[in-house]
Amino acid sequence: MQLYNTLSAEERAQLIDEAGKQRLTLSFYAYAKIEDPKKFRDDLFIEWNKLDALGRTYVAKEGINAQMSVPAENFEAFRETLEAYDFMRGIRLNVAVEHDDHSFLKLTVKVRDKIVADGLNDETFDVTNIGVHLKAKEFNQILEDPNTIVVDFRNHYESEIGHFKGAITPDVETFRESLPIINEQLKDFKEDKNLVMYCTGGIRCEKASAYFKHQGFKNVFQLEGGIINYAKQIKEENIESKFIGKNFVFDHRLGERITDDIVSQCHQCGKPCDNHTNCLNDGCHLLFIQCDECKAAMENCCSTECLEITHLPLAEQVKLRRGKQVGNKVFRKGKSENLKFKHSGELSDKPLAVAEKTKDIRQKIKVKKVLLGKAEHYYVKAQVGLFVIENQELNVGDSILISGPTTGNQELVLEKMFVNGTENSVAKVGDKITFEVPFRVRLSDKLFKIIS
Numbered sequence: 407m408q409l410y411n412t413l414s415a416e417e418r419a420q421l422i423d424e425a426g427k428q429r430l431t432l433s434f435y436a437y438a439k440i441e442d443p444k445k446f447r448d449d450l451f452i453e454w455n456k457l458d459a460l461g462r463t464y465v466a467k468e469g470i471n472a473q474m475s476v477p478a479e480n481f482e483a484f485r486e487t488l489e490a491y492d493f494m495r496g497i498r499l500n501v502a503v504e505h506d507d508h509s510f511l512k513l514t515v516k517v518r519d520k521i522v523a524d525g526l527n528d529e530t531f532d533v534t535n536i537g538v539h540l541k542a543k544e545f546n547q548i549l550e551d552p553n554t555i556v557v558d559f560r561n562h563y564e565s566e567i568g569h570f571k572g573a574i575t576p577d578v579e580t581f582r583e584s585l586p587i588i589n590e591q592l593k594d595f596k597e598d599k600n601l602v603m604y605c606t607g608g609i610r611c612e613k614a615s616a617y618f619k620h621q622g623f624k625n626v627f628q629l630e631g632g633i634i635n636y637a638k639q640i641k642e643e644n645i646e647s648k649f650i651g652k653n654f655v656f657d658h659r660l661g662e663r664i665t666d667d668i669v670s671q672c673h674q675c676g677k678p679c680d681n682h683t684n685c686l687n688d689g690c691h692l693l694f695i696q697c698d699e700c701k702a703a704m705e706n707c708c709s710t711e712c713l714e715i716t717h718l719p720l721a722e723q724v725k726l727r728r729g730k731q732v733g734n735k736v737f738r739k740g741k742s743e744n745l746k747f748k749h750s751g752e753l754s755d756k757p758l759a760v761a762e763k764t765k766d767i768r769q770k771i772k773v774k775k776v777l778l779g780k781a782e783h784y785y786v787k788a789q790v791g792l793f794v795i796e797n798q799e800l801n802v803g804d805s806i807l808i809s810g811p812t813t814g815n816q817e818l819v820l821e822k823m824f825v826n827g828t829e830n831s832v833a834k835v836g837d838k839i840t841f842e843v844p845f846r847v848r849l850s851d852k853l854f855k856i857i858s
Contacts, residue, residue: 415511416777416852422507424774428478431502431509431657433634435521435609437469437533438493443517451515453487460510464518468528471521471609473656475510500607500634502655502662503641509657524613525582537603537615537626542639545629546648554600557588559610560654562750563693567661567670567680568651569753570604577751581610589621596622604629606653637664650755652680667757672697673745674704678759686811686850687712689727694745705848706812709744720849775807775854782838784847791843793853795833800855802831808843810851817856
């Protein structure tokens with residue numbers, strides 16, 4: 407019985423491209439008492455794996471929190487796997503307004519102590535005594551009330567690229583940090599103000615609203631389904647958006663545009679920009695905003711130090727990052743002295759620029775390709791790339807694609823190559839090959855053979 411992923415991210419991406427079918431990015435959550443989270447987790451994985459569902463899900467004794475990518479044709483079947491459980495019958499699925507077939511490339515269902523790390527002792531207050539849910543139109547109306555205080559319960563890197571006008575945007579790195587800060591900041595308004603809160607998909611506000619009612623706030627409201635559902639409703643009902651900019655999302659996209667306003671800056675040069683990226687140096691992996699020009703100049707790195715490290719041999723890079731915690735903490739590392747134009751805390755509602763119109767974000771099949779291997783080195787003076795063949799064989803005359811986050815997608819026809827140091831026309835699995843490449847190759851680059 408399969409309870410784990412058998413394909414790499416690259417292999418999964420290739421299969422998705424070859425299938426050519428639309429996938430939907432969605433999220434949902436539900437608070438409920440789950441007696442056996444481990445069995446619940448295993449059952450979900452088995453059923454979702456059958457439907458080619460991918461994504462990141464947390465399961466705990468208190469409920470479920472999920473962000474998923476599901477084939478559009480399997481959407482109803484996926485819903486049925488949820489509604490097999492009483493507490494998820496009629497559950498709201500927050501479907502993204504922008505879709506990317508590569509938003510998630512593996513299925514992860516993890517058992518956690520809590521589905522959101524809120525730092526609260528749930529035994530000390532009634533977690534079911536939540537605030538009033540507001541739909542988009544109602545939310546807009548209450549924002550017009552001068553008696554309203556609206557609070558963003560997301561983190562600094564989320565609110566920086568987009569937020570509701572006039573919102574308090576706490577300068578925090580985690581949800582749990584914001585709760586005592588807001589409680590202290592608004593302690594004199596518990597009786598006479600409308601405390602209106604929002605977050606990405608609604609789950610953080612579900613617990614926060616109960617917490618603030620317990621703290622004595624009389625009029626507590628929350629945006630139903632969060633920004634994701636708000637974006638869907640304003641589009642369907644042609645309602646004015648009180649949200650400006652992008653909504654940060656925790657998948658490959660790192661954001662979906664709600665309005666054309668750009669309210670943040672490239673952290674390196676200050677140019678209006680709201681595109682997040684992660685530093686290419688795996689020993690850093692800093693989450694930051696970077697424009698296309700800085701991405702090219704800095705090779706997707708956050709600093710000259712990291713840029714220099716990415717040019718070192720892989721063994722030296724591994725040695726330098728040994729013992730450092732990265733990877734699963736990337737979303738918590740959005741601050742650095744290297745980021746000269748980083749803003750957090752009190753944010754402006756004034757747009758800095760208007761985003762260019764883009765085509766449908768859903769990826770289309772442009773080139774059918776098969777992954778052959780990865781880059782090992784690039785000899786700058788000779789302009790020669792070294793690759794290791796890990797899958798299938800490569801022949802002189804084949805059309806190839808070298809792809810990477812900084813390199814982009816570069817197509818070539820292989821006219822000559824050396825296999826394990828000797829000129830040859832065929833390379834097989836395990837071989838090391840070298841050939842001329844008229845552009846810089848990086849260790850993150852992959853080598854593909856174009857098959858059509």
